[in-house]
Amino acid sequence: MGNSLNQTVTEKFEGQLWQLPSVVYARELTLQPGALIRYEDLVNELEVLKYRKVNTPQKIGEYATSRLKVEFIRRPFEFKDGAQEERHVVVEFDYSKVKRIYESGTKREFGILSVEPKLLGMLEARAEEQRIYLPKDEMPQPLIAALIATEDKDFYHHDGVSPVAIARAFVANLKAGRTVQGGSTLTQQLAKNLFLTSERSLWRKFKEAYMALIIDYRYSKDQILDAYLNQVYLAQSGADAVHGFALGSRFYFGLPLSELRVDQQALLVGLVKGPSYYNPWRYPERAKRRRDLVLRLMMDNGELEEVDYQLAIKRPLDLQEKGQIANRQPAYFGQLQRELKANVDNYQPGQGLRLFTTLDPDSQAKAEQAVRQVIPTLEKKAGNELETAVVIADRMSGEIRAMVGGSRPGYDGFNRAIDAKRQIGSVVKPAIYLAALEQPGRFSLATNLQDRPLTLKGQKGENWTPRNYDRQYRGEVPLYLALAKSYNIPTVNLGMAVGLDQVIDTMEKLGVDRNEIPKLPSMLLGAFTLTPVEVTQMYQTIASGGRKSELTALSAVVDNDGNVLYQNWPKSAPAVSEQASWLTLYGMQKVVTLGTGRYLNSLLPSSRLAGKTGTSDKGRDSWYVGVDGREVVTVWMGRDDNKSVKLTGSSGPLRLYADYIQRRDPEPLLLRTPPQVVDFNYNQDPRGRLAQSCLGQTQLPVWDPNGTLKKGCVKNVETFFKRLFKW
8 A cells, every 4th residue: 555655646746746727818018119009008908917006116016107108017927939027117108109118217218018918817727626837936935934834834844744733733622622723734735635535534644644754755845835835725716626826816816926915925825724714705804814813823933023914914805806717708718729729739738838819808808898788788679599799800910809709708608709600691792892893994982883673593593682671772873882881782783793703702812711602693692601700801801901811819839848839920911902902991981981880980980980781681690890990890699599680780780899999999990092092083963873073072082003093183173273273
């Protein structure tokens, strides 16, 4: 039996003590002069990271503000490209961008500065134990002293088992008539936690003591403490057990262990005796008494001055609102899991990897807030069981900033953002208009499209008769207005004129798998299915000026030794014409100013937002894709059973997007006019048709590869006549 226990201890200690989950971080905020980052953005980031606002920063994790200036002491952090020390810096802003970054004191300027990313949680959250490994040498010395003073004051003097402690506990329990004190050493507790169950029996206590003797004989006190500090059980978060002081600090206070005050460290040590019994949220007075006892023992042992003790016991518990380590972004984590398996060879859970992602905590939080706010309101109209999905990507890089997979953002269930294939309806239309605008010799925003009753024959001779949503016909409408108002008949006529093959080719260039698209006229009205992620990819290419960037959530993967196993560098490549993409996005701005998305313009008229609504057959699916200067946001709504929800893109998803973008504070969508796009004037007849005219009432941009329109008309007629007659 002795050899067996000896072998068990040796294999565990000299192998991998724990299955360590992958730790997931958000994107890091990178500051540099000229970057379009506002003063408010940095302050919000520091608040998210739980920096403490003070008058003058003195310690790591503190910041101060003044007009267009932020001073803070950045935490040391091991970034994906290596460790960086703490920095006491000042960042000055010039309204909407960073003006200057310099070191407080020396005034030495920085060309770039990264702020440490937010810890999001653990990827393999279904493991029974969760921990963040932190070596003993990096843990606060007062915490270690408090632990030894409270749990095992003879730790450095016994051989793993303390007869004195056992005798002391026996006498105390005998006097009390019940168990009030334990005699187990830290080494015995470690042996029990690592190898044994909580069974109360003499045989279990014997094995515990025997294994403690083996551990103490084979390993140094520092090795034992290192294992204990990372093994100790401190809380239960749902199905996850919180182990180790490093994760316990995050769970209870939302802070790195190194930034805890001595009273907060004492609370963690006090919880060792019974995390449930001393649960500080449920039993705050009980927890405070236990904390104060630990502080008194520290003072009695000379680890704490009396004046500091008196200050510490007067402090409140200062817990964060609610302890949690489970995935707060289950949809996003699902995307990470897929990318991790696809990009890291021989990936196995439990290796303790560090995952750096592209998630923006501000975008994610505000998307979740919008879902929680809007869905209950819409359910009053659409009925219960209304579901949604939200995907948010950087407009230029394609980096996924946020993802919500259902109407309950924190629920780890079916991920509709990446798995729900739903009919896309009218959100297909910008791709059709772009395919046409890539042929400037045939089509422009002013091209008049037929809007009359239409019947087409299918491959099997069946008739297909599309109709406009309002069941009205207008004879002819300009192309830009057909896109803005989402008219079906003009869109079908345009798509047929361009050709189904050309439309499908264009969609493939935008990032859609052509195998998903049926070569049928009905595809021109979105009678096929895509996931919200696939829709977002299509729109990212349009919104970036025709440059496709593969959507990604995983930025880098680093192992325990600091080796970079995977790194993604954002890259893009031309996919479709810059001019045609620009004109399409211009048309999508008209969706907001005068079309199906004009509700949004009433809220944010100066942001020049672009977007597109979509509603599938019988109202089973409704969509909105919104674009500002920063992000592409796709919102889908529907039911899992595919029943109608009585919502359109305007009355459903657009309302959620509007709630989100107001919280997020949009970046105006200022479009740089590409080469060979010029403004041209048009006359409009009573029926709404446009015709070229130097003196027209309507002005539209036109892609003119040959420059002939520049010769045909004067842009500013009044200026022309002033010059001609010298007014």
